[in-house]
Amino acid sequence: MTLLSIDNMIYTRSMSHLRTLEAESIHIFREVAAEFQRPVMLYSIGKDSSVLLRLAQKAFYPEPIPFPLLHIDTSYKFKEMIDFRDEYTRRIGARLIVHSNRKALDEGAQPFVLGTQRCCGLLKTQALLDALGEGGFDAAIGGARRDEERSRAKERIYSFRDKLGQWDPKNQRPELWNLFNGRIEPGESIRVFPLSNWTEIDVWHYIHVESIPIVPLYFAKERPMLVRGESLIPVEQPFIPMLPGEQPRMVRCRMRSLGCSPCTGAIRSDADTVPKIIEELIAARRSERENRVIDHDQDGSMEMKKREGYF
Amino acid sequence: MAAAVETISGFDQFLAAEQEKDLLRLLTCGSVDDGKSTLIGRLLYDSRNVFEDQVQAAAKASRNRSAGSLDLSLLTDGLRAEREQGITIDVAYRYFATARRKFIIADTPGHEQYTRNMATGASTADLAILLIDARQGVLDQSRRHAYICSLLGIPRYVVAVNKMDLVDFDRAVFDRIQIEFSEFLDSVGVRDAYFLPMSALAGDNVVRGSSRMPWFQGASLLEHLETVDTAREAAAGFRMAVQRVVRPDHDFRGYAGEVASGTLRTGDAVTVLPSGLRSRVERIATFDGDLDEARVGQAVTVVLADQLDISRGDLLYSGTAKPHATQRFEAQIVWMDARPLDPRKRYAIKHTTRSVAAEFTAIRHRVDIHTLAEEPADRLEMNAIGVVEMATAKPIFFDPYSTNRATGAFIVIDPETNATSGAGMLLRPVIDAKRSGPVTAADRMARWGHRGGIVRVRDRVLAQGVERRLFDRGCAAAFVESDDAAHALESAGMLAIVIDRAAAETDAAKIVRSLELNDVLRPVDRLTQGGGI
Ligand SMILES: Nc1nc2c(ncn2[C@@H]2O[C@H](COP(=O)(O)OP(=O)(O)O)[C@@H](O)[C@H]2O)c(=O)[nH]1
Numbered sequence: 090m091t092l093l094s095i096d097n098m099i100y101t102r103s104m105s106h107l108r109t110l111e112a113e114s115i116h117i118f119r120e121v122a123a124e125f126q127r128p129v130m131l132y133s134i135g136k137d138s139s140v141l142l143r144l145a146q147k148a149f150y151p152e153p154i155p156f157p158l159l160h161i162d163t164s165y166k167f168k169e170m171i172d173f174r175d176e177y178t179r180r181i182g183a184r185l186i187v188h189s190n191r192k193a194l195d196e197g198a199q200p201f202v203l204g205t206q207r208c209c210g211l212l213k214t215q216a217l218l219d220a221l222g223e224g225g226f227d228a229a230i231g232g233a234r235r236d237e238e239r240s241r242a243k244e245r246i247y248s249f250r251d252k253l254g255q256w257d258p259k260n261q262r263p264e265l266w267n268l269f270n271g272r273i274e275p276g277e278s279i280r281v282f283p284l285s286n287w288t289e290i291d292v293w294h295y296i297h298v299e300s301i302p303i304v305p306l307y308f309a310k311e312r313p314m315l316v317r318g319e320s321l322i323p324v325e326q327p328f329i330p331m332l333p334g335e336q337p338r339m340v341r342c343r344m345r346s347l348g349c350s351p352c353t354g355a356i357r358s359d360a361d362t363v364p365k366i367i368e369e370l371i372a373a374r375r376s377e378r379e380n381r382v383i384d385h386d387q388d389g390s391m392e393m394k395k396r397e398g399y400f
Numbered sequence: 401m402a403a404a405v406e407t408i409s410g411f412d413q414f415l416a417a418e419q420e421k422d423l424l425r426l427l428t429c430g431s432v433d434d435g436k437s438t439l440i441g442r443l444l445y446d447s448r449n450v451f452e453d454q455v456q457a458a459a460k461a462s463r464n465r466s467a468g469s470l471d472l473s474l475l476t477d478g479l480r481a482e483r484e485q486g487i488t489i490d491v492a493y494r495y496f497a498t499a500r501r502k503f504i505i506a507d508t509p510g511h512e513q514y515t516r517n518m519a520t521g522a523s524t525a526d527l528a529i530l531l532i533d534a535r536q537g538v539l540d541q542s543r544r545h546a547y548i549c550s551l552l553g554i555p556r557y558v559v560a561v562n563k564m565d566l567v568d569f570d571r572a573v574f575d576r577i578q579i580e581f582s583e584f585l586d587s588v589g590v591r592d593a594y595f596l597p598m599s600a601l602a603g604d605n606v607v608r609g610s611s612r613m614p615w616f617q618g619a620s621l622l623e624h625l626e627t628v629d630t631a632r633e634a635a636a637g638f639r640m641a642v643q644r645v646v647r648p649d650h651d652f653r654g655y656a657g658e659v660a661s662g663t664l665r666t667g668d669a670v671t672v673l674p675s676g677l678r679s680r681v682e683r684i685a686t687f688d689g690d691l692d693e694a695r696v697g698q699a700v701t702v703v704l705a706d707q708l709d710i711s712r713g714d715l716l717y718s719g720t721a722k723p724h725a726t727q728r729f730e731a732q733i734v735w736m737d738a739r740p741l742d743p744r745k746r747y748a749i750k751h752t753t754r755s756v757a758a759e760f761t762a763i764r765h766r767v768d769i770h771t772l773a774e775e776p777a778d779r780l781e782m783n784a785i786g787v788v789e790m791a792t793a794k795p796i797f798f799d800p801y802s803t804n805r806a807t808g809a810f811i812v813i814d815p816e817t818n819a820t821s822g823a824g825m826l827l828r829p830v831i832d833a834k835r836s837g838p839v840t841a842a843d844r845m846a847r848w849g850h851r852g853g854i855v856r857v858r859d860r861v862l863a864q865g866v867e868r869r870l871f872d873r874g875c876a877a878a879f880v881e882s883d884d885a886a887h888a889l890e891s892a893g894m895l896a897i898v899i900d901r902a903a904a905e906t907d908a909a910k911i912v913r914s915l916e917l918n919d920v921l922r923p924v925d926r927l928t929q930g931g932g933i
Contacts (some may be wrong), residue, residue, distance in 0.1 A: 104422070104695075104697050104698070105419055105420050105421060105422060105423075106421050106422055106423035106501075106502040107419055108697075108698075109422070109423045109697060110423070111699075112658060112697055112698055112699040115658075115699035116643070116658045116699055119643040119644050119656055119657075119699070120643065120753075122644060123643055123644050123712055123753070146687055147686065147687040147688070147699075148656075148699070149646070149656075150685070150686065150687035150701070151646070151648050151652060151654075151685065151701075152646055152647075152648040153648075235493050235495070236494075236495045242492040242493055242494060242507075243490060243491060243492040243493070261490075262819060262820040263490070263516060263517075263519075263520045263736050263820050263823075264520060264820075265519065265520050265523040265524075265809070265811055265820075265823045266523045266524060266805070266806070266809045266811075267524075267658075267806075268750050268751075268809065268810065268811045269750075270750065270811060270813055270818070270820045272748075272813060272815070272818040273818060274818070285493075286493070286495075286504060288495045288497075290497070291502075294415070294418060294419060297415065298419055364411060364412065364415060367415065368411055
């Protein structure tokens with residue numbers, strides 16, 4: 090029996106939820122860097138990626154981030170996204186790899202020819218799998234959150250992928266405490282989601298407290314849009330089919346999540362600062378993926394993409 | 401104008417308050433049809449944490465099922481669809497917030513795999529909600545759930561007696577259940593349980609109180625969750641396992657990790673395990689600037705005043721209660737693998753940031769999950785719970801799980817399949833004395849973590865260098881002057897270093913490496929060298 094004096098027991102006030110989430114994410118980043126040979130961080134340029142990047146900086150400080158960032162460029166991203174990507178990654182000294190499915194693009198792949206699903210399959214999923222294969226990456230860190238979509242609610246923080254990069258819901262490892270099992274055979278890999286426990290609101294709060302730079306598309310501004318009922322469709326690409334007599338109109342709007350310009354709907358909004366965005370989110374009770382055309386294909390489509398290797 | 405400024409600063413205040421909210425992790429436990437999905441749906445819906453489009457989707461599905469009004473269980477029921485598709489259902493996480501607090505709910509379905517899933521969800525939970533169907537009362541399953549939660553060290557409990565509407569909101573039913581279950585909870589060491597009568601379907605005592613149960617004066621479930629004290633009671637000793645050695649340049653050498661318990665201040669004296677060397681905290685470095693103090697849960701980088709040989713998996717500690725440093729210990733195990741626990745097999749464990757080869761040297765008993773009786777066993781099947789004795793190839797540094805969840809927990813990995821096969825809660829070191837019969841080579845190996853051997857080196861400086869390296873790794877190693885002494889150490893399973901003028905010219909690092917290659921020493925854990933394979 091060990092004798093403990095009474096002052097050996099203390100009560101610790103808990104940290105704020107943001108600091109708790111931050112510490113948990115940093116822990117995950119450090120585990121990945123320690124346990125894998127060739128990690129890579131998926132960088133999508135969106136708000137979640139921006140948060141992820143800041144957390145990576147914190148995890149490794151004062152070292153630089155010890156792995157490259159990988160951007161899968163479908164070539165249909167908003168120009169503002171690409172400008173932001175190049176400027177910001179240069180400023181913080183991150184190593185950036187950009188990969189595109191050149192073959193599919195040369196063959197004219199675009200959403201209005203192939204449909205959103207097949208286009209995503211080639212330009213995102215296939216491109217990602219190719220890039221991970223070519224780079225020999227054994228761990229790919231992504232910014233997905235469990236609150237994004239119903240099928241993600243049970244996703245692991247370390248999500249195991251077989252030699253084909255596929256996700257097998259029957260073959261995932263139980264995750265207890267903060268003890269992650271990163272053991273894999275050559276050719277297998279792990280997708281790692283350090284933001285698993287963050288919600289959309291948490292992400293925005295964190296961007297606010299930390300003054301994290303984000304792509305200006307998130308902020309409300311007058312932008313040319315095709316207005317179709319509730320939907321606002323950006324007109325960055327020349328191939329967007331217009332209805333007879335249709336003209337883009339200037340609408341004060343912003344993007345709630347960023348993707349390819351032909352497949353990302355905008356929302357009407359006056360929110361031009363982060364606090365205003367948070368205020369808007371609290372008032373508007375709609376889930377963030379709803380205005381992403383991408384998810385309208387069919388119920389459970391995210392789950393299908395995931396099994397095929399998409400995040 | 402003034403009004404506009406005021407609203408903005410009002411919202412700023414709201415934001416500031418928002419950032420100060422803390423986080424409570426919940427686990428909901430109940431058998432199938434006790435109303436778990438309905439309860440979670442109700443919590444989310446009544447606290448305005450579901451989105452309109454999700455409600456519309458649920459409403460659509462409710463109509464399809466001709467269930468009449470909105471079926472709240474559909475709001476969370478990602479799992480039901482999967483059940484139909486035969487996909488493994490395990491733990492789903494839901495998120496919601498109120499004006500006071502953020503919540504993460506681990507939702508585990510109450511079917512056959514419950515032990516494994518519940519243990520997973522419970523491992524990080526601060527509070528468990530145990531659901532009991534008022535019509536059925538306390539079932540075997542209710543006891544099982546409570547037992548698993550207490551095994552995993554959940555500190556706080558709510559017992560929600562649900563479906564009170566189906567027993568006419570009868571106080572006697574609730575009282576009977578409370579008396580019966582309190583007794584059981586006491587027997588498994590649960591002291592802090594809050595009982596409340598509820599109707600998840602109708603909303604009584606979920607978010608708001610209930611006018612139909614005036615005899616119940618207590619807080620509603622949500623009120624309770626919002627106000628329950630989350631201050632952590634913890635052993636005061638500082639503990640931090642080293643995750644990474646941070647060396648951006650020659651001037652900076654830091655040890656990155658998460659404070660597992662206690663508080664660390666600059667100037668504090670800390671001890672490093674396995675070496676036992678001591679130093680002082682020079683800096684607590686973070687991206688946001690140096691800290692004077694780091695507390696439990698914070699991720700920091702510690703700079704020490706002295707140049708010590710520290711690597712991933714080492715433990716920094718301070719305080720009077722020392723962690724146990726041992727290669728043989730007793731632990732409670734929850735087995736999670738379809739391949740049963742096999743005492744003849746080699747496994748690996750991951751404990752804090754340390755991964756080491758391990759084996760099960762004995763199964764003390766298995767717990768009959770129905771009666772909670774202890775029974776002899778020679779293996780543990782999936783979902784079994786037992787107490788085992790284990791030996792590891794290198795020492796681990798731990799506190800009993802009951803006093804420190806972070807340094808008392810480990811997972812078992814099957815190196816043949818890489819599966820996470822079990823979850824372990826450390827109890828105590830095994831003291832060898834009670835083993836009978838002569839001490840065997842295996843016993844010695846289990847203690848020292850290496851075979852016995854004689855290392856021959858050219859000169860005294862090198863001998864001392866090798867001795868230091870081996871010693872710092874936790875080896876039983878000594879530099880001795882005579883061959884006789886060396887042989888004596890070897891037969892005791894230790895490493896002896898002797899001078900031999902004929903030995904090859906080399907350096908201490910190479911000698912240690914060759915011991916690894918010759919399988920005398922186990923290489924410093926492969927995972928720590930970056931090979932996640
Ligand atoms: N009358 C009544 N029915 C309830 C209550 N809570 C849940 N139910 C019903 O019990 C059934 C099972 O509930 P569900 O939430 O799916 O249970 P789960 O299997 O534990 O998730 C459903 O038909 C619910 O509508 C309650 O408080 N009162």
